Amino acid sequence: MVKSLYSKLAIALLGLFCLLGVSIVILTQVASDMYQQEVVQKLNRDLARQIAAQKNLMQDHQINQKGLKEIFHMLMVVNPSIEVYLLDPGGDILAYSAPPGKVKQDRIDLKPIKKWFEAGPVFPLTGDDPRNPGKKKVFSVARIPEQGVLQGYLYIILGGELFDSIVQKLKGSYIMQLSAWWLAASLLFVLAAGLLLFAYLTRRLRRLAVVMASVDLEQTAGQLQSIIPGDRVPGDEIDRLTVTFKQLVDRIQTQMERLKTADSLRRELVTNVSHDLRTPLATLKGYIETLYLKDKSLSADDRRHHLEIAIQHCERLSQLVNELFELAKLDSNEIQVRYEPFNLSELVHDVVQKFDLSAQEKQLSIQIDLDPGLPFVNADIAMIERVIENLLENAVRHTPVGGSIRLTLTPQNADIAVGVSDTGCGIPGEDLPFIFDRFYQRESTRTGQTGYSGLGLAIARRVLELHNKPIRVESTPGSGTTFTFLLSAHHPV
Numbered sequence: 001m002v003k004s005l006y007s008k009l010a011i012a013l014l015g016l017f018c019l020l021g022v023s024i025v026i027l028t029q030v031a032s033d034m035y036q037q038e039v040v041q042k043l044n045r046d047l048a049r050q051i052a053a054q055k056n057l058m059q060d061h062q063i064n065q066k067g068l069k070e071i072f073h074m075l076m077v078v079n080p081s082i083e084v085y086l087l088d089p090g091g092d093i094l095a096y097s098a099p100p101g102k103v104k105q106d107r108i109d110l111k112p113i114k115k116w117f118e119a120g121p122v123f124p125l126t127g128d129d130p131r132n133p134g135k136k137k138v139f140s141v142a143r144i145p146e147q148g149v150l151q152g153y154l155y156i157i158l159g160g161e162l163f164d165s166i167v168q169k170l171k172g173s174y175i176m177q178l179s180a181w182w183l184a185a186s187l188l189f190v191l192a193a194g195l196l197l198f199a200y201l202t203r204r205l206r207r208l209a210v211v212m213a214s215v216d217l218e219q220t221a222g223q224l225q226s227i228i229p230g231d232r233v234p235g236d237e238i239d240r241l242t243v244t245f246k247q248l249v250d251r252i253q254t255q256m257e258r259l260k261t262a263d264s265l266r267r268e269l270v271t272n273v274s275h276d277l278r279t280p281l282a283t284l285k286g287y288i289e290t291l292y293l294k295d296k297s298l299s300a301d302d303r304r305h306h307l308e309i310a311i312q313h314c315e316r317l318s319q320l321v322n323e324l325f326e327l328a329k330l331d332s333n334e335i336q337v338r339y340e341p342f343n344l345s346e347l348v349h350d351v352v353q354k355f356d357l358s359a360q361e362k363q364l365s366i367q368i369d370l371d372p373g374l375p376f377v378n379a380d381i382a383m384i385e386r387v388i389e390n391l392l393e394n395a396v397r398h399t400p401v402g403g404s405i406r407l408t409l410t411p412q413n414a415d416i417a418v419g420v421s422d423t424g425c426g427i428p429g430e431d432l433p434f435i436f437d438r439f440y441q442r443e444s445t446r447t448g449q450t451g452y453s454g455l456g457l458a459i460a461r462r463v464l465e466l467h468n469k470p471i472r473v474e475s476t477p478g479s480g481t482t483f484t485f486l487l488s489a490h491h492p493v
Helices: 005-043 047-054 065-078 111-116 161-171 174-201 203-213 220-227 237-276 278-293 300-331 344-354 356-361 381-398 456-466
Strands: 083-087 093-096 126-128 136-146 149-157 340-342 365-370 377-379 404-412 415-422 471-476 480-488
Touching: 005 136, 005 174, 047 136, 047 149, 065 083, 111 126, 111 136, 174 203, 203 237, 278 300, 300 456, 340 344, 344 356, 344 365, 344 381, 344 404, 344 415, 356 365, 377 381, 377 480, 381 404, 381 415, 381 456, 381 480, 456 471, 456 480
Parallel strands: 365 404
Antiparallel strands: 083 093, 083 149, 126 136, 136 149, 340 377, 404 415, 415 480, 471 480
């Protein structure tokens, strides 16, 4: 069973060449016969007229038998392949140069004869063959007048039975056989060349089919690259098909990577939620159960204290859930960065105002140092506001009572450097590589700190990664910590 494209093309080509060979043989035979007839007729077109002019074939409206016999005898000697007929004006055969019984038709159609006498007849012109009814042959004809009146026609068949027999013998001659062999050899050569050409043209298509039949997403791209080199501009349909298939594989790979990332994020989210939500939920449950079981024995102050702690844990739980979903959206690229120019100084002042109350409760001073004439920055204003809030919240949380926090904005090449410094307890060197990991908390901060989820710094780093900007941290235990990141300055065209 033929399945491959090359096999189908080869069979189709073989069939076409067989049809072409038969057509060439038939057309060559027909053209050769017509050429031969045309040559014979043009060479002998005046034969009948010359004979009729030499001999008076009609006398007193009667056939000149003597003159007719002389013509028959002369033509049989000179050219025995021709056949001579004497016709009346209506086309009936009056006499002929043939043995008795050979002539099987007693009348000749006059339409070809009339065409003969038209101006510029188209050769070869064929007429009836009285010896072979229904068969047409080339002829020569002349009018036979007497005293200006048409008495009949001298009709000469130029290729008689003898001529046909000689032609048949010649068709089997060495020259004809050699021509046939040359024709067959030429067709076979062209067929072989066509098959080789098809094999060359379908080579890349076969390789592409093999690659498509055994798709391995990790190896397919390299295999396709070998089919269409990267330095060649795709031209034909196979190249375009290969490029399209490669793009499809690339898209599938990208989608698979996204699915793997999404699945990893889902698993991580479930793990984080189950791990980090357990503590506030357990605490919340404990205080609520205490209120339920000891409601009558607790004083009003104790009930109020328990409710305040429960509310704090609810707020912590709500913040944790919100930050978990926010981080999940950032990791899955559901939130797109919307770049726009804005005044960073105004944004910093607005964010600092949000922390005035919490800073006053801890007697903290927040200072803003910036260079005058700072240009606008080009970033997502909502995302950058979230980064500054998380860094300030972290500084307020870890700065002791009476400490200070400073925000600095300074130009740095084509960027604006944003710094958030505090005078807190600092971060040990062994903890610095992990502080941006989600849910990472130092041992000293894992107890007694409410409202701290361990996601603020992770969110800040992810936001800056989406902006293609790094964030750095420097810390000295006992002296404080400084976070620094860059934002691209906006330069109007």
